[in-house]
Amino acid sequence: MTARIRTGYSFRQSVGKxxxxxxxxxxxxxxxAPITDTASTFGWVKWKKATSKAGLRPVFGxxxxxxxxxxEKKPVVDHWxxxxxxxxxxxxxxxxxxxxxxxxxxxxxxxxxxxxKDVSIIIGHRTxxxxxxxxKNLFIGLGPSLTRGQITRAKAAKHQFVAVSDNRYxxxxxxxxxxxxxxxxxxxxxYPQWIMSxxxxxxxxxxxxxxxxxxxxxxxxxxxxxxxxxSAEMVHPPRPMSLRQMCEKGAVELGCDLSHxxxxxxxxxxxxxxxxxxxxxxxxxxxxxxxxARKRMIVGPARGSSxxxxxxxxxxxxxxxxxxxxxxxxRFVDVNRTDMPDIDLDFPEHRRAEVFEYVAKxxxxxxxxxxxxxxxxxxxxxxKEAAGAMDIPPWELNPVLDSIIERSSGDSRALQATxxxxxxxxxxxxxxxxxxxxxxxxxxxxxxxxxxQHAAGIVITxxxxxxxxxxxxRTGATMCDKKxxxxxxxxxxxxxxxxQLSIFEKALELAxxxxxxxxxxxxxxxxxxxxxxxxxxxxIFQFNGLALQSITDQIAVRELNDIVxxxxxxxxxxxxxxxxNHWIKVKTGRAKETYPxxxxxxxLKKTLGVVAYQEQVMTIGRDIGGLSxxxxxxxxxxxxxxxxxxxxxxxxxxxxxxxxxxxxxxETLTKIWDDLCAYGSWAFNLSHALAYGLVSYYxxxxxxxxxxxxxxxxxxxxDSPETQIKLLRELAAEGVEYLPVxxxxxxxxxxxxxxxxxxxxVGPLTNVEGIGPKLxxxxxxxxxxxxxxxxxxxxxxxxxxxxxxxxxPVKDAFQRLLPDPSTVNIISKPVPIRSVQVRGDEYxxxxxxxxxxxxPKDENEEINVAKRNGRRLSGPTDALNLRLAxxxxxxxxxxxxxxxxxxxxxxxxxxxAGKALYAVKGRVPRDFRMISVKAVRYIGMIDQ
Numbered sequence: 001m002t003a004r005i006r007t008g009y010s011f012r013q014s015v016g017k018x019x020x021x022x023x024x025x026x027x028x029x030x031x032x033a034p035i036t037d038t039a040s041t042f043g044w045v046k047w048k049k050a051t052s053k054a055g056l057r058p059v060f061g062x063x064x065x066x067x068x069x070x071x072e073k074k075p076v077v078d079h080w081x082x083x084x085x086x087x088x089x090x091x092x093x094x095x096x097x098x099x100x101x102x103x104x105x106x107x108x109x110x111x112x113x114x115x116x117k118d119v120s121i122i123i124g125h126r127t128x129x130x131x132x133x134x135x136k137n138l139f140i141g142l143g144p145s146l147t148r149g150q151i152t153r154a155k156a157a158k159h160q161f162v163a164v165s166d167n168r169y170x171x172x173x174x175x176x177x178x179x180x181x182x183x184x185x186x187x188x189x190x191y192p193q194w195i196m197s198x199x200x201x202x203x204x205x206x207x208x209x210x211x212x213x214x215x216x217x218x219x220x221x222x223x224x225x226x227x228x229x230x231s232a233e234m235v236h237p238p239r240p241m242s243l244r245q246m247c248e249k250g251a252v253e254l255g256c257d258l259s260h261x262x263x264x265x266x267x268x269x270x271x272x273x274x275x276x277x278x279x280x281x282x283x284x285x286x287x288x289x290x291x292x293a294r295k296r297m298i299v300g301p302a303r304g305s306s307x308x309x310x311x312x313x314x315x316x317x318x319x320x321x322x323x324x325x326x327x328x329x330x331r332f333v334d335v336n337r338t339d340m341p342d343i344d345l346d347f348p349e350h351r352r353a354e355v356f357e358y359v360a361k362x363x364x365x366x367x368x369x370x371x372x373x374x375x376x377x378x379x380x381x382x383x384k385e386a387a388g389a390m391d392i393p394p395w396e397l398n399p400v401l402d403s404i405i406e407r408s409s410g411d412s413r414a415l416q417a418t419x420x421x422x423x424x425x426x427x428x429x430x431x432x433x434x435x436x437x438x439x440x441x442x443x444x445x446x447x448x449x450x451x452x453q454h455a456a457g458i459v460i461t462x463x464x465x466x467x468x469x470x471x472x473x474r475t476g477a478t479m480c481d482k483k484x485x486x487x488x489x490x491x492x493x494x495x496x497x498x499x500q501l502s503i504f505e506k507a508l509e510l511a512x513x514x515x516x517x518x519x520x521x522x523x524x525x526x527x528x529x530x531x532x533x534x535x536x537x538x539x540i541f542q543f544n545g546l547a548l549q550s551i552t553d554q555i556a557v558r559e560l561n562d563i564v565x566x567x568x569x570x571x572x573x574x575x576x577x578x579x580x581n582h583w584i585k586v587k588t589g590r591a592k593e594t595y596p597x598x599x600x601x602x603x604l605k606k607t608l609g610v611v612a613y614q615e616q617v618m619t620i621g622r623d624i625g626g627l628s629x630x631x632x633x634x635x636x637x638x639x640x641x642x643x644x645x646x647x648x649x650x651x652x653x654x655x656x657x658x659x660x661x662x663x664x665x666x667e668t669l670t671k672i673w674d675d676l677c678a679y680g681s682w683a684f685n686l687s688h689a690l691a692y693g694l695v696s697y698y699x700x701x702x703x704x705x706x707x708x709x710x711x712x713x714x715x716x717x718x719d720s721p722e723t724q725i726k727l728l729r730e731l732a733a734e735g736v737e738y739l740p741v742x743x744x745x746x747x748x749x750x751x752x753x754x755x756x757x758x759x760x761x762v763g764p765l766t767n768v769e770g771i772g773p774k775l776x777x778x779x780x781x782x783x784x785x786x787x788x789x790x791x792x793x794x795x796x797x798x799x800x801x802x803x804x805x806x807x808x809p810v811k812d813a814f815q816r817l818l819p820d821p822s823t824v825n826i827i828s829k830p831v832p833i834r835s836v837q838v839r840g841d842e843y844x845x846x847x848x849x850x851x852x853x854x855x856p857k858d859e860n861e862e863i864n865v866a867k868r869n870g871r872r873l874s875g876p877t878d879a880l881n882l883r884l885a886x887x888x889x890x891x892x893x894x895x896x897x898x899x900x901x902x903x904x905x906x907x908x909x910x911x912x913a914g915k916a917l918y919a920v921k922g923r924v925p926r927d928f929r930m931i932s933v934k935a936v937r938y939i940g941m942i943d944q
Contacts, residue, residue, distance in 0.1 A: 002034070002143070002163060002164045002165035002167070002195065002196070002201070002218070003034055003036075003059075003081070003083065003120075003122060003141075003162050003163060003164055003217075003218045003221050003222070004034065004036045004061070004063070004081045004122060004141065004143075004164040004165065004167075005021065005025070005033070005034050005035060005036060005165075005167060005195060006036060006037050006038060006063065006167055006168065007021050007035060007037055007043050007047075007448075008043075008181075008447050008448040009035075009037045009040050009042045009043035009374075009448050010037040010038040010039075010040055010063075011037075011038075011040060011042075011448060011449075011450055011451055012181065012182045012183065012185045012450070013037075013038040013168070013182065013185060014037075014038070014167065014168045014169065014178070014182070015168070015169050015170070015174070015177055015178045015181045015182065015447065016167075016169060016170040017446065017447055018043060018046050018047060018050050019050060020170050021170055021195070022050055022051065022054050022056065024170050024171060024195045025056065025195070026054060026056065027197075028195065028196070028197040028198070029197070029198075030056070031056060031057060032056065032057045032058075032059050032222040032225075033047070033051045033054075033056040033057065033058055033059065034058075034059035034060075034061055034083065034222070034225075035047045035058065035059070035060060035061065036061035036062060036063050036081045036083065037062065037063065038062075038063045038064075038079065039062065039063070039064055039065070039095070039098065039099070039105065039106045040062070040451065040479060041060075041062060041091070041092075041095065041469070041470045041479040041480070042372065042374050042448070042451055042479050042480065042481070042484075043448075044060055044229060044479075044480070044484075045229060045480060045483075045484035045487050045488065046484070047060075048228070048229055049487070057222075058228070059083060059084075059221075059222055059225045060083070060084045060088055060091065060225070060227055060228075060229075061081055061082055061083035061084060061091070061120075061225075062081070062082055062091050062094070062095060062470075063079050063080070063081045063082075064079065064080060064082065064094060064095070064098045064106060064107075064108055064113070065077045065078070065079055065098070065105050065106060065107050065108065066078050066079070066080045066107070066108050066109070066110060066113045066124070066127070067107055067108075067109065067110070068109070068110050068131075069109060069110075070101055070103065070107065070109055071103075075103070075107075076126070077105075077107070077126070078123070078124040078125070078126035078127040079124045079126075080108075080113055080121060080122060080123055080124050080127075081121070081122040081124075081141070081164070082094055082113075082116070082119045082120070082121055082122075083119060083120040083121075083122070083221055083225055084119060084120075084225055084227035085118055085119055085120060085137075085224045085225055085226070085227060086118070086226055086227055087118070087227050088227045088228075088229065088230070089466060089467055090116055090118045090119050091119065091470065092466040092467075092469065092470040092471070093466060094108065094112075094116065094119075095470040095471070095472070095479070096466060096470070096471055096473050097112060099471075099472045099473040099474050100473040100474075102473075102474050110127075110131065110132070114132060114133075114135070114138065117135075117137060119137065120137050120139070120221045120224060120225070121135075121137055121138045121139065122139050122140075122141045122162055122164060123138065123139065123140050123141060123159075124141060125141065125143070125145040125146045125147070125150060125166075128153065129150065129153045129154035129156075129157045129159050130153055130156070130157045132157070132159075134157060134158050134159050134160070138159070138160075139159070139160050139161060139162035139217055139221070140154040140159045140160070140161050140162070141161075141162060141164035142161040142162060142163055142164060142205055142207075142210055142211075142214040143163070143164040143165050143166050143201070143204075143205065144165065144166055144191035144192050144201075144204040144205060145166045145189065145191055146205070146206060147206060148206045148207065151206055151207050151210070160213070160217055161210050161213060161214040161217065162214050162217040162218050162221060163198075163201060163211070163214040163215050163217070163218040165192070165194075165195060165196045165201060165204075166189070166191065166192070166193055167193060167194055167195045167196075168182075168186075168187070168193040168194075169193060169194055170194060170195055171194050171195070172192070172194050174194065175188060175193070176437075176440060177440055177443055177444075178193070179389070180385070180386055180389045180390075180440050180444070181385075181444060181447065183385075183389060191204060192204050198215065229468075229487075229488060230467065230468050230488070231468075231488055231489040232461050232462060232463070232467075232468050232488060232489045232490050232491070233462045233463075233489070234278070234281050234282070234462065234489075234491065235281060235285060235363065235367075235460050235461065235462050235491050236281050236462065237281060237284045237285045237288060237363075238284070238288075239280075239284055243271060243274065243275075243280055243283060243284070243311070243315075244267075244271055246287065246314075246315055247267060247271070247310075247311055247314040247315060248314075250313075250314035250315055250316055251263075251314050254313070254314065254316075254321075256313075256314065256321065262323055263310065263323060266310050266322075266323065266329070267310055267311065267314070269329070270309060270310055270311045270329050270333075271311060273329075273333055273334075273335065274311065274333065277333065277337065279333070279340065279341060282340055282341060282491070283311065283312075283315065283317075285460070285491075285493070286315075286317050286343050286345070286493065287315040287316065287317055288362075289345070289355070289358070289359065289493070289495075290315070290316055290317045290345065291315075291316055292358060293345075293347060293355060293358075294316060294516075296351075296354070297347060297348055297351050297354070297501075297505065297515070298348060298501045298504050298505050298515060298516070298518075299319075299345065299346065299347060299501075300345070300346025300347070300498055300501055300691070300695065301318060301319045301320050301346075301690075301691040301692075301694045301695065302317065302318035302319070302320065302343065302344065302345065302346070302691050303344045303346060303496070303688055303691050303692065304342065304343070304344050304685065304687065304688050304691075305331040305332040305342075305685055305687045305688070306318055306332055306341070306342075306343040306344070306687070307320040307322060307327055307687035307688070307690060307691045308322050308327035308328050308329050308330075308331050308332045308615075308685075308686075308687040309322065309329055309332050309333070310322055310323065310329070312332075312343070317343060317345075318691070319519055319694075320687075320690060320691055320694070322687070325686070325690055326606075326686075327615075327686060327687050327690065328615050328618075328619070330618070330629070330632075331614065331615050331618065331685055331686075331687060332687070334629050334632075334633055335629055336628075336629050336630045336633050337633065339486055340486075340491065340492075342492075342494070343493070343494070344456075344494040344496055345493070345494060345495055345496060346496050346497075346498040346501060347495055347496070347497060347498070347501065348497070348498070348499075348501040348502040348504075348505055349497035349498065349499045349501070349502050349717075350497075350502050351502070352456075352495055352496075352497045355495045356370075356458065356495065359458055359460065359493070359495075363460050366464045366465065366466075367460060367461050367462070367463065367464060367465055368458065368459070368460050368461075368465070369458075369459050369465050369471050369476055369477060369478050370453050370454060370457065370458060370459070370475065370476050370477040370478070371453070371454035371456075371457025371458065371459050371477065371478055371480075371481070371482060371485060371492060372451060372452070372453060372454065372472070372475075372477040372478045372479055372480055372481055373451065373452045373453065373454045373477075373481050373482075374448055374449075374450075374451050374452075374481050375448075375449045375450050375451075375452065376446055376447065376448060376449060377444040377445050377446065377447050377448075377449050378445065379404045379405075379417045379418040379421060379441075379445055380401055380404060381449065382418055382441040382442075382444035382445045382447075383397060383400060383401060383404075383418060383421075383438070383441045384397065384401070385441075385444070386438055386440050386441035386444060387435075387438065387441075390435065390437060390438070392435055392438070395911060396431070396434075396435075397431070398911040399427035399430075399431070399856070399908045399909060399911065400421065400422070400425075400427045400428050400431045402427070402854045402855055402856050402908060402911070402913075403421060403425040403426070403427040403428055403855075403856040403857070403858075403908075404417065404418075404421050405417045405420050405421045405424070405425065405858075405861055416442070416445070417445065418441050418442045418444075418445040419439070419442035419445075422438065422439065422441075422442065424858060424861065425856065425858050425861075425878070426856070426858070426878040426905075427856055427908060451472075451479070452475070452477070453475045453476070453477040454477070454481075454482070455496070455497065456494045456495050456496040456497065457482060457485075457492050457493070457494055458492070458493045458494075458495055459478050459485055459490045459491065459492055460490075460491045460493065461490060461491065465478070465490075468488055468490060469484075469485075469488060469490065478490075498695075499717050500541045500695055500699070502717050503539075503699075503710075503713045503714050503716075503717050504518060504698065504702070504713075505713075506712070506713035506716055506717070506749075507702050507706060507709045507710045507712070507713035507714075508709075510706075510708075510709035510712055510713060510752060511702075511706040511709040513706075518698045518701070518702075521698070521701050523560050523694075523697065524559065524560070525700075525701055525704065527701075527704035527705065528697060528700040528701040528703075528704045529557045529558060529559075529562075529700065530704065531700040531703050531704050532552050532557045532563070532700060533552075533556055533557055535549075535552075535553065535834075536703065536730050537549055537552075537726075538714075538723065538726040538727035538729075538730050539699060539703065539710065539711065539714040539718075539723075539727050540696055540699045540700060540703065541692070541695045541696045541698075541699045542567060542692060542695075542696050543696060544723065545570070546883065546890045546891075546892065547570035547575060548566055548567070548570045549889075549890070550891075550892070550929055551566050551569060551570060551580060551584065552566055553837065553929065554584050554588065554838065554929070555584060555587050555588055560693060560694070560697055561606075563693040563696055563697055564686070564689045564690050564693035565583070565607060565612060565689075567684065567689040567692055567693050567696070568612045568613055568684040568686070568689040569583055569610070569612055571684055574610060574611070574612060577675065579610040579611060579612070579675075580610075581927070581928065582608075582609070582610055583607065583608050583609075583610045583612070585927075586608040586609065586610075587608060593605075593608050593609040594609050595609055596664075596668055596671070596672045596675075597664050597665075597668065597672075599623075599624055599662060599664065600620065600624070600672075603616050603619050603620050603623070603624075604616065611675065611676060612684075612686075613684060613685060613686040613689065614684065614685040614686070615685060615686045615687075616686075617632075617676055618632045620676065621651070621655060621676075624655075624658065624659050624662055624664070625654070625655030625656070625657075625658040625659045626654075626655075626657075626658025626659075626661070627651065627654060627655055627658065631651055631654065634651070649677065652673050652677075655673060656669045656670075656673060659672070707731070707734075707736070708731075708736065708752045708754075708759055708761065709752060711727055711728075711731055711736075711750075711761060712749070712750040712751060712752050712761055713750075714727060715727065715728075715750040715761070715763070716749040716750045716764070721803035721804055724804050725804055725806075725807055725809065728761070728804065728807055729807045729808075729887065731761070732807060736759065736760065736761065737760040737761075738760055738761040738762070738763065739760065739761070739762045739763060740763045740767050740768075740800065740802040740804050740805060741762070741763050741764070741765060741767050741768050741797065741800050741802060742762045742763075743789075743794075743797040743798070745762050746762055746763060746764055746765045746767075747764060747765065747780065748764055748765065748766070748776060748780070749764055750762065750763055750764060763802070763804070764776075765779055765780075765797075767800075767802040767803070767804065768796050768797065768800045768801065768802055769796075769801045769802065769803070770792075770796045770801075771793065771796055771797075775790070775792070775793055778790055778793065779793045779797075807887070808887045809887065809942065810848070810849065810850055810885070810886045810887045810917070810942065811848075811886070811887050813850075813917055813940075813942045813943075814848050814917065814939065817917065817939050817940040818848075818939055821848075829846065830846045830847055830848045830919065831845055831846065831847060832847070832886060832887075832888040832889070833847050833849060833884065833885065833886045833888050833889040833890065833891050834888035834889040835888075836889075836891055836924055836929070836931065837924075837929060838924070838925075838926070838927060838928065838929050839924075839926075840926055840927075841926050842923055842924065842925055842926050843923065843924055844921070844922070844923050844924075845921070845922065845923075845924055845931065846919060846920070846921045847884060847886060847891075847919075847920050847931070848886060848917070848918075848919055848920075848939075849884040849885055849886045849917070849918060849920055850884070850885050850886070850914060850915070850916065850917055850918075850942055851882055851883070851884060851907065851913060851914075851916050851918055852883045852884065852885045852890065852913060852914050853881075853882065853883035853913055854880070854882060854907060854908060854911065854913050855880070855881040855882070856878060856879070856880050856881075856904070856908055857878075857879050857880070857881060858877050858878060858879075859873050859877040859878075859879055859897055860872050860873055860877045873897070875897070875898075876897045876898060876900060876901065877897055878897060878900045878901075878904070878905075879894065879895060879896055879897045879900055879904070880894065880895040880900055880904035880907065880908065881893075881894055882894065882895070882907070882933070884918075884920060884931065891929065891930060891931060892929075892930045892931075893920065893922065893930060893931040893932075893933050894930065894931075894932055894933065895907075895933045896932070899933070899934070903933065903934075903935065903936050906938070907936065910938065912941065914942075915941050915942050915943060916938065916940075916941060916942075917938075917939040917940055917941065917942055918936050918937065918938055918939060919936065919937040919939060920933055920935075920936050921933070921934055921935040921936070922934050922935075
């Protein structure tokens with residue numbers, strides 16, 4: 001066996017999930033488990049946990065490329081393995097050095113590789129042994145790849161040998177899996193490339209006389225390697241005054257009366273728990289960052305459960321007072337919490353670099369890094385890459401991609417969605433029949449794919465960060481992900497970029513308003529609510545989605561709490577289980593508030609009897625079911641991670657026992673618990689819904705009072721032509737004109753041009769196809785100098801072509817492809833999707849539309865069976881969900897299981913979501929806005 005083992009965390013250099021690798025290590029009889037991935041330590045934390053569970057002692061190492069001299073055009077490269085002895089920091093330093101010298105891959109020079117005395121070094125099979133002086137901690141790797149000639153030269157140079165294998169996969173027979181995952185990076189050899197037993201290894205090496213000594217050296221390396229992962233201490237920022245004093249100072253500035261009993265008691269309770277948990281330094285650090293940022297840019301109200309903290313509000317970490325909205329602190333920090341609180345902060349997307357720079361300057365660059373990430377193969381990426389490796393055309397795979405079974409991460413079969421899709425859906429079974437080798441994609445699901453830099457996470461440590469974890473110097477990111485950072489006790493701050501804040505800054509600038517103006521606008525402005533009631537959704541944060549629009553279309557928005565509720569009720573839990581529909585009926589007077597038992601009324605009164613927020617599940621769990629804070633904290637985490645009903649059910653018996661003692665009838669207990677699981681397992685927390693509801697409201701206020709400025713800012717920060725067209729179409733209906741581009745006035749952003757009795761929007765130069773940033777700069781420079789435009793620019797601008805030349809692309813496409821609509825004989829007259837609304841009776845419609853989303857489903861898939869209380873359907877079970885769109889609106893549509901073969905399968909097989917145009921006939925139910933499709937006719941492609 002070997003002192004060198006690679007896993008899938010070598011990223012396209014080898015394959016192997018950690019559990020599979022460790023199972024093989026135990027199988028071959030080792031007591032030590034080395035992990036030596038190529039230029040990666042991303043697997044280390046998981047390795048430590050898994051080896052502890054498996055009863056093995058971990059050995060940490062890394063494999064790095066070594067060349068004689070940097071800068072050569074085609075360097076001769078070998079891969080050496082470095083194994084930690086007493087400390088991991090030497091390996092972290094080698095990785096920093098190698099990634100800083102990246103040339104095709106992280107690279108060390110021969111001198112750099114040999115000078116370390118505090119690690120065990122295993123030379124690869126390509127280095128000339130005579131070029132390296134023998135040393136006590138240096139070994140030649142004796143494995144199947146080492147040739148007799150290399151062995152002879154190593155002997156002559158008096159080097160010692162150590163037993164290694166050359167594994168690229170875990171077991172014999174996995175070469176196909178390796179080649180599929182690694183693609184062009186795969187290096188298939190004739191010698192064994194799996195993890196070998198000692199007996200297999202002895203027969204594979206070229207000189208059997210060296211085996212015993214090489215195995216003894218393997219054990220010697222293992223014995224010397226006592227290094228383990230270190231946990232960091234909390235960072236200690238300056239403490240200019242106590243947290244209470246800072247809160248009292250903030251209260252004065254915010255006009256918050258701390259003498260009120262509710263505020264005084266809440267502040268004391270929060271501060272006592274923060275101090276008990278030793279979280280003070282975290283709050284000092286985040287408060288300093290937020291207060292610094294608020295002086296320079298718009299900072300979001302915050303997101304997530306931190307809005308439930310009065311301390312966060314008074315420290316100006318958040319801008320939401322939790323008391324008036326009934327937000328609970330325990331959703332953020334409770335007595336059982338052991339990990340650091342998680343405060344997510346939103347900054348303008350285009351200004352986040354300033355935030356990162358401030359943190360680095362404040363705490364020291366050697367103590368700050370970006371958080372790393374690891375992307376795992378998901379069903380879609382696994383299927384696409386496997387099909388690509390097998391030269392299967394995309395159009396054959398598309399129906400399978402549209403049929404992928406989706407599961408919550410807490411489901412016991414969460415990582416078997418690929419296999420189940422191929423075996424349990426109509427499209428999957430047909431595809432598997434044609435391409436049985438595609439099952440390799442099931443093995444890929446959940447396997448490491450690639451590493452990267454987290455978009456928002458910043459890691460801050462008390463000592464140099466390389467004391468705890470390796471850092472890739474190319475990206476400045478740790479070689480560990482979020483969960484690993486928590487295991488190592490690394491302080492993580494999420495500085496998220498929210499484009500909407502960039503839009504706010506630009507809109508306020510164009511309107512001549514101060515940067516913090518939005519935080520002072522009244523929150524009961526009727527004109528702002530009328531933006532939603534008039535269905536002017538374009539540009540409104542969150543309300544660009546069909547789910548929120550479909551709810552808003554059915555009610556009248558009269559207060560901020562309506563926006564907050566819609567935000568939460570558009571989640572899968574309440575949507576899919578009928579909670580949202582019931583809320584709409586009660587809100588519109590078509591149904592009465594009902595409660596499963598009077599004890600539930602205090603918890604559900606504000607949401608009309610519907611479980612809409614995670615906090616409601618927590619309080620119902622505790623106050624009615626008698627669950628402990630530890631239990632409801634586990635439920636909170638499950639809700640945050642959408643772990644699903646299967647996870648929730650483990651608390652069911654305990655909750656039912658508690659509820660039974662409160663007098664809730666036995667026959668209703670199961671129904672109530674199932675509803676709680678179904679609603680809550682996919683629910684928002686109220687704190688987050690409120691914070692993001694505020695952002696949506698600010699959009700509405702700007703659109704109501706400064707529509708052109710808001711439009712220009714939104715268009716500037718919107719890359720999607722489709723979204724731009726929707727916004728421009730709304731404005732056109734109000735009489736606001738636009739020019740996609742103007743040869744004299746266009747700049748690098750959308751602008752507002754006003755004069756006399758006319759106002760209009762002018763698009764940027766880059767709207768024109770053929771004009772990029774470089775040519776735009778030339779045009780603007782020529783204008784400033786009073787010079788003629790470059791010939792190419794003038795020609796492009798005199799006859800400009802843009803992606804927003806037409807505000808009605810679907811209508812135009814149908815007129816082009818179907819000049820005479822009467823030829824569609826499935827019904828006489830088409831209607832715009834906007835006019836398709838619930839009206840209390842069932843009726844028939846025809847729409848001309850583009851199919852934006854195609855989603856086949858199996859009605860007997862487990863999650864659907866669960867919704868029917870275990871009842872399985874007989875007969876056909878394949879159905880099709882669609883999202884249809886025209887120039888006026890979007891609507892959900894469904895083809896049922898009895899019509900799927902006749903009209904659904906051709907749509908699936910054609911595919912081309914967002915491109916294929918159809919005439920769709922169907923019926924609109926009396927109480928839900930959708931189309932039950934009964935006939936379709938394919939018209940063509942929108943871009944043909």
